[in-house]
Amino acid sequence: MARLLVLFLSMPLAAMAAEPTGKAATPMAGSDIAGQLGQLLLGLLLVIGLIFLLAWLLRRMQKLAPRGGQVIKLLSTQALGPRDRLVLVQVGNEQILLGLSAGRITPLHVLKEPVHLGDVEQATPEFAQRLMELMGKDQKDKS
Secondary structure (H helix, E strand, O other), X not given: OHHHHHHHHHHHHHHHHHOOOOOOOOOOOHHHHHHHHHHHHHHHHHHHHHHHHHHHHHHHHHHHOOOOOOOEEEEEEEEOOOOOEEEEXXXXXXXXXXXXXXXXXXXXXXXXXXXXXXXOOOOOXXXXXXXXXXXXXXXXXXX
């Protein structure tokens, strides 16, 4: 088995050694560098275009998925410090108060009677809210 692996790995080296070396080594000309830079730029643009295409497809696929079937909903958050916060989530018909700290989530209390928020909007994480503001979207467009 080991001999087969060594033979398989040495095949590219044997193929390179068997090629004729009829070309003389010449220093790179200016046109070769320009060609290589053009190839590099074309490859970079292709990769960036592929990233944008995949992001667009992902957004399209997320719009097709039904959003009404979410079981866990974030109702409210309250920052207690730079790394600590309280989070009120609803799972089915039950509301749970969670404590979030650095690397830890602790259930603090399961509410016997659900808190009715009334006209208060549901909480949105700060980053997502700021991103939506920058993109010019209103919170009502989200649902």
